[in-house]
Amino acid sequence: MRFNVFKNTVLLFVLVMISCANKKGDKKPQNSVAEQTEKQQILKETQNDNSIIVGANQTENYLPLLQGKHIGIVANQTSVIFKTDNTYTHLVDSLATLKIDIKTVFAPEHGFRGKADAGEHVKDGIDKKTGIPIISLYGDNKKPKPEQLDNLDLVIFDIQDVGARFYTYISTLHYVMEACAEQGIPVLILDRPNPNGHYVDGPTLDINNKSFVGMHPIPVVHGMTIGEYAKMINGEKWLNNGIQCELNVIPIKNYTHQSSYSLPIKPSPNLPNDTAINLYPSLCFFEGTNVNAGRGTDNQFQIFGSPFLNPKVFTFSYTPRSNTGAKYPKHENKLCYGINLTQTKPLNHLNLQWLIDAYNNTKDKSAFFNNFFIKLAGTKKLQEQIESGLSADAIRASWTDDLNSFKHIRRKYLLYN
Template sequence: MPNVRVVCLALAILVFSLSACASQTKVSQADIQTGATQSDRYLPLLKGKRVALVVNQTSQVQGSHLVDFLLSKHINVVRIFAPEHGFRGDHDAGAHVSNAIDSKTGIQITSIYGKNKKPSKDIMDQIDIVVFDIQDVGVRFYTYISSMHYMMEVAAESNTQFLVLDRPNPNGKFTDGPILDMDYQSFVGMHPIPLLHGMTVAELALMIKGENWIINASKLELFTISNANYKRSMPYELPVAPSPNLPNSQAVKLYPSLCFFEATPVSIGRGTDFPFQVVGHNEVPLGKFSFTPNSRPGAALHPKLQDRTLLGINLQQSTQQGLDLEIFIKTYQAFSKAGVTFFKHPEFMDKLAGTHKLRKAIEEGQSLQQIQESWQLGLQSFKQQRKPYLLYPE
């Protein structure tokens, strides 16, 4: 007869091994179910209600636009709200977004980008629930979360329900950069969060309400549909480009670091086939890679340094990700040496950074390590502050 203790030990080892194997099972992008694909969880919230959508070209449900999907389910969609880049995502950054009628469905489209970031009371009186379903990229100055802020606020003011259909954050494993100083609050930075906040839009919505970052936050009836089979650390390749100048995953990865160049004379490739994947200038050579920006309606109608030959750095194969300011600092040094003004728009730089301290630190010659150390305490505090709102493991 076998020794009972030995048998028990063997069984324990077997159970542990099976548990370990199960925990190591890899979940791929194909396994992720976005909030929009889990219709059984949110359709009951929409039935019999007048529904408005904050959507764009990324609002897809298994190959169909959310508008078409909801109409096929006999949901009463009465209004579409269009953020920056428009309902179809074909407007350049900062381009005017007009009110219109959707030619396919006949639904009224109301712009929430530009002068009127919040719909009027007359419009909100015709709506019972607002649905937000837009792919974000996890960077504070990407304006879709600013539009979500204003729409949450107007929903709270008008006693309208608000539903967020979540989507993965392609930069979700990073929490980095300076915390926004509210003295520098703008449409490219609404909340006291880091540049890379490491949260999804649903998590941010919960935090915006929970931290009372909108007027009448306590009155807002907020619902969220989280992603299934998703972890924050998972790589996620966007199935649809979130805006004209972020055409691929490489641009999305480099966007947090390269967007600061927008406040300088340096081109980051707007008006080329590789926006947010190069750095170059015509007077201060930054490298050996040559490129020429040209006009591209819908992506860069009048790009910086248009029709000029620029010399710089090709980052299309770079492994850089997260927030990496090394190239930015070296470029500042090259401009200083050449006697050319680098911070051409210092006020815009400070809005992007959410503080004047980053610009000042670079001008003072602080090292990259010193600059990174300056925001570590703020990051630690933020990570504690966000914990109650997280829907996915850290």
Template sequence: MKYLAFLLLISFSCVCKATNILNGADQIETLTSLIGNKKIALVANQTSITGGTHLLDTLCSLGKKPVALFAPEHGFRGKADAGETVKDGKDVKTGTPIISLYGKNKKPSVSDLDGIDMIVFDIQDVGARFYTYISTLYYVMQACAENGKKLVILDRPNPCDYVDGPVLKKEYKSFVGILPIPVLHGCTMGELAGMINGEGWLGNNMKCDYSVIKIKGWKHGDPYSLPVKPSPNLPNDKSISLYASLCLFEATSVSVGRGTYFPFQVIGSPLLPKNKYQFSFTPVALEGFDKNPLHKNITCHGLDLRKTDTGQLNGFSLKYVIEMYNEFKKMNKSESFLTRPKWFDLLMGTNQVRLDMLKGKSEDEIRSAWNQDLNEYKEIRKKYIIY
């Protein structure tokens, strides 16, 4: 009984800690006051929750129904696979028009913004530069600046709150890396917005007229567990912790567990020797995760990282990708490993990591090349931290 009481106390403490955090969307009175009688558009997805209810439904119930919805990668309800084109349409529940910001058009057009006074942005980030919701924020800010629209950002904590990795070089700018920031940027969306404005990254001396409804009860360094998975293949805290380190495998022939119930928590390949890598998994089509995963219906051998102490990684590590590359090299199959070198460089924001890995350099040696840029970024970041 004492043990049960102890467990209940611990559980209650955790619940209390969680409820002490008020995200931007939870401060609904502040938001509705800013909206007033303005016609708004909402940039949101399945993470846009307040009090267990989607922000769209909450706004509609308060008579603040948006005139349009903008959908990022994975769609407004977060069901599309990674890279899958998101189409325009209507929200099934409210009938509100949905305009895709993933696919052919990644930026709201002049016609998209016609009749809109304000855009409300509420999307949960995971702290990694190549997570495309950052690019969506950038393009929304740029569109607002160009068209004289007000932007309100409903801030949420960064669940992988580290600063690490190479800083993106401008020649590797893409939708998976739109800003000159490291792989793990250590900011919230609201802080990134300040950096985008303050560093002049919108171009042509433009500034976005924006405001942030700040998080209450959270500061940098505090843990944060997401109540809703931010995208189909990040189902839990462990996957989010490993995501920055394992996403590099998306440019290789090694699976990150897409097509399983534990994506971004395992790595493996049919080419790896099963006598050395005894853990195995078989990717299959899984609704709500990935319908066409790498090595579909083929047994992969590799590493199960679900019990790994990810705190030892400090958020980002090249350990796993270097190990797998060296293993393929031993088998004289190194050419079979790096299947999309250009994609690898875009994810890293530089070709330095790939080239140094191919030269056989250690992680410490590879890191030494980006230390100066990373330290310079840390100084820039200090100007925009609000928690």
């Protein structure tokens, strides 16, 4: 089954650790709690499919492009080079060790270390480990300013995406490409797998609803890697005034869009595991409603609920609390009624039924949707269809022509089968 390899590896590791602790506990002190936690975290953050080689690991293909140049890097906690011993080093640390002249790190939403809440302001700063300046590309400064690119010869973009239109890393990609194109600076993409790259689905964005959570006329689930998507941005001339960025992509080896790939590092604080990542395109619609999508729990984007849903229909309950990645979750400290989806089988399409059922069973339908919903959906039509009582199948049927049109365009930019 898709995504199971990594989970089995985690279980095996835990059992081995317990066994070793029992055998060695009498001979010498056990590791501190902090050390054990660090080891467990390293295990969670290791590549589990050795046949797939991400772009960053192919140093022989891009180090010659960096020698003697001033480099900028768009990176976060996922920007790593995997080692054969199931550990990793951060791309920035590795290149700094190799004396590559990194002038600036540009950080997307959630920051360079990936710990900030969704939508939280991320400040500029200095990386404590390397001393390299960090410039935030979230908040008021989504697009690098000319002076922030001054003296750079090349910008590397290496961030793990999850393949949903409203996941803002592809918006950051757009602005980086645009700024670099305007300054005549090449962009190098170190490509990584798309965990939701096995399907294309959802309503297509109406450009009148363009925002940072949806900048291009694409479906919610686009089925492309960052490298492929960058090629589409260029090829469809979506950058300002139709300019094009000088682009070079280091492709993934041994990867297809049907490859099973479990993300070894959380791409953001509220996508903690494979199930959350798989459900995210479907459950993120709740961010534009009065329903909590699991923020403030340990099951982010794996459960949903609200105080306003009918407890006779939605029998699962939980209470969101302030936690890492959700300092002020929706319905904080309030009992929510909803559904537990943690055991749901992996999806290969968007699920609208959960959204429709929640709308049909809420106490006050007029308060269900908020203004953010149209930005997430990319169109006013989806809300109107739900409010008019259309079934999930009827709504999905209305996407057919747009999806077929997008898939035809998408083929031109695919690097993988």
